[in-house]
Structure formats: C-alpha cells, structure tokens
Amino acid sequence: MRVDTTGKISLDHIYTQPDPRAYFGTLRGLGYTIPDLAKPFFAELIGEYRDVRDVSIPTVLDIGCSYGINAALLRCDTTMKELYDRYGDAEDADRGELLAGDRELVDSHDRLKRTRFLGLDASYQALEYALQAGFIDGAMHADLEARDPTPHERERLAGVDLVISTGCVGYVTERTISRIVAVHGGRKPWMAHFVLRMFPFDPVTEVLAEAGYETVRHEGVFKQRRFATPEEQSLVLDRLAGIDVDPRGLETDGWFYAELFVSRPRDGGGRVFT
Numbered sequence: 001m002r003v004d005t006t007g008k009i010s011l012d013h014i015y016t017q018p019d020p021r022a023y024f025g026t027l028r029g030l031g032y033t034i035p036d037l038a039k040p041f042f043a044e045l046i047g048e049y050r051d052v053r054d055v056s057i058p059t060v061l062d063i064g065c066s067y068g069i070n071a072a073l074l075r076c077d078t079t080m081k082e083l084y085d086r087y088g089d090a091e092d093a094d095r096g097e098l099l100a101g102d103r104e105l106v107d108s109h110d111r112l113k114r115t116r117f118l119g120l121d122a123s124y125q126a127l128e129y130a131l132q133a134g135f136i137d138g139a140m141h142a143d144l145e146a147r148d149p150t151p152h153e154r155e156r157l158a159g160v161d162l163v164i165s166t167g168c169v170g171y172v173t174e175r176t177i178s179r180i181v182a183v184h185g186g187r188k189p190w191m192a193h194f195v196l197r198m199f200p201f202d203p204v205t206e207v208l209a210e211a212g213y214e215t216v217r218h219e220g221v222f223k224q225r226r227f228a229t230p231e232e233q234s235l236v237l238d239r240l241a242g243i244d245v246d247p248r249g250l251e252t253d254g255w256f257y258a259e260l261f262v263s264r265p266r267d268g269g270g271r272v273f274t
Contacts, residue, residue: 006170006198007235009228015123019095020067023126024087032225034166034258036080038194039073041218041260042164045192046074046115049162057116058161061189063176064168065119068130072102075117075135076109095129102133118160120144144176154183163191167224167258170199174207181211188212191263194222197251198239201261208263218260225256 002010014023042060049058062070072078090098119136121127127139142153149157157180165172181188188211195201205215227233233254240247250257 007232007239009232015066015121016125018125019087019098019129020126021087021090021098023067024084027225028084028088030225030228031223031255033080034194034222034224035069035073037222038070038164038166038192038260042070042192043074045164045190045262046162049190050114053161055161057114059116059118059159060162060164061118061120061157061160061180062136063120063163063165063172063180065117065121065130065136066123066126068117068119068126068133068135070164070166071117071119071130072106072133072135074115076105078105078109099129099132102135106134118156144179145171145173148179149183157183158185160184160189163189164193166194167196169193169195169201169204174203177204178207178211181208181213188265190265191261193261193263194224194258195261196224196256196258197221197245197247198236198243198256200243201259205261205263212265212267213263214266215261215263218262221250221257221259223255224258227251227254227256 004010011026014026017023046058046060049055060071062068065071069083072083073080086101087098090101116138117136118138118140119127119130120140120142122141122143124141127136127141130136131139138156140153140156142149160180163180191208191213193201193204208215227236233251236256237247237251240251
C-alpha cells in the first residue's frame with residue numbers, strides 16, 4: 001500500500017466513489033471507530049451551545065465530512081456498526097436504492113431537525129452523496145488550505161455555530177481554521193476537534209488564541225483505527241518519536257490514537273468536558 005507524506009497509508013480512493021460502500025468496506029476491516037467515540041461529545045456540545053446561546057437550530061460545520069458520517073450518527077442516532085452492516089449488506093443495490101434508503105432513515109429519525117449540518121470536504125463525490133442522502137443540509141467543496149473562501153463561501157461560513165472534525169487535522173491545518181474564524185467577526189463558533197497524536201495541535205491552538213479562544217484538551221485518548229501494515233505503524237512510531245510523544249501502551253499496541261480539543265471564545269460561556 002502507498003503511504004503519504006505523514007506515514008499513513010493513502011486511502012484517497014475510498015473518498016472519491018459515488019457511494020460510501022468502499023469507504024465502509026475498507027474502514028470496517030481497520031476497526032475505524034472514532035466517529036462512535038466522538039458522537040456523545042459532539043451531542044453534548046451542540047446541546048450546550050443551544051442552551052447557552054439560545055439558538056434553537058444550531059448550524060454545525062463538519063470539516064472533512066466525507067460521506068456525512070458524523071452527521072448521520074448524530075442525526076439518525078445510529079452507530080458505525082449499524083452503518084457498516086447497512087452498506088455491507090447492500091452489495092447488489094444501485095446508488096439510487098442506497099440513497100432512497102438513506103433518505104428514509106433520515107426522515108424516520110430527524111423529523112424535528114434540531115441541528116443543521118454543513119459539510120466541508122475536498123471530495124465532490126462524497127459531498128454529493130451526503131447531501132443527496134440528507135445526512136447534511138449543505139455542502140462546501142473547497143480546499144481552504146490553498147485559498148481564501150469566496151464571497152459566497154464566506155457568507156455560508158459566517159452562519160456556522162459550531163465546528164467539528166474527526167481526524168482531518170494534520171491534513172487540514174491552522175490555515176483552514178483561521179480562514180473559517182476570520183469570516184465571523186464578533187460571533188465566533190465553538191469548536192471540537194479529534195486529532196491524531198501524531199499531529200501537534202499547538203499551531204491551531206495558537207491561531208485560535210490570537211482570535212480570542214481558549215482551548216482545553218480533554219483527558220484521555222480515543223482509538224481511531226488499527227494500523228493497516230507494519231510499515232505504517234513503524235513510520236508513525238518514528239513520527240511520534242520525532243515530536244517527543246510516548247507511544248508505549250498506545251500506538252505500540254497497533255492502533256492510531258486521537259485526543260479531543262475543545263475551543264470556545266473566551267467570552268462564549270459553557271463548561272469544559274471532564
């Protein structure tokens with residue numbers, strides 16, 4: 001398997017298919033679980049924002065949303081196992097049948113629509129599926145690492161209340177985060193990012209601090225997925241050694257691990273996860 005510049009195997013191909021079957025088929029074999037672990041934290045933060053800011057239907061931006069997985073888990077109160085089974089059992093279905101079933105799932109669980117989801121991703125195919133399935137309410141096909149948002153994108157980003165991610169930080173850097181924050185003026189969104197331990201979050205923390213945020217790291221670590229090959233594990237262990245992160249009992253046991261960072265404007269209210 002080809003590895004990218006970070007030492008991780010390249011899984012680009014599973015994000016550019018017309019439906020998520022390759023995504024779930026590949027990641028199921030690697031025990032990909034971080035969206036399940038993130039779900040209760042995102043749900044709590046959304047609920048807290050709703051109460052503190054008195055916003056009945058907050059808008060959540062999911063950076064690197066791919067096929068809208070975080071939104072599907074939250075919106076449909078489902079699990080990764082249920083989604084793995086759902087798409088794994090649909091080998092003979094065509095794309096239209098998959099979409100119809102997903103829209104039915106969304107309609108049966110999210111009649112109140114108490115949260116609006118906006119997906120940001122570099123994969124047009126994944127965004128298109130997530131939008132047509134009803135997992136997300138809006139899609140932004142943009143690479144904010146490479147450029148500033150357009151006027152239309154700025155208008156959409158300015159309406160965002162919370163920003164979440166599960167594993168894109170490292171590929172997405174402080175450049176994207178700072179561009180998202182810059183469109184908001186005085187009303188800045190709350191944020192929660194699950195970040196692999198191989199990617200220092202300090203550059204993002206510093207950019208957010210300059211913009212008036214306080215960032216807190218949640219206690220503990222969270223499994224993301226198993227290493228796909230011994231080479232991938234070896235390269236990641238080398239990277240961790242280079243940034244003085246101790247992998248013993250974690251990455252040495254064969255798994256990627258992430259940490260949770262929650263950032264709020266210093267005057268934004270709310271409480272810190274414990």
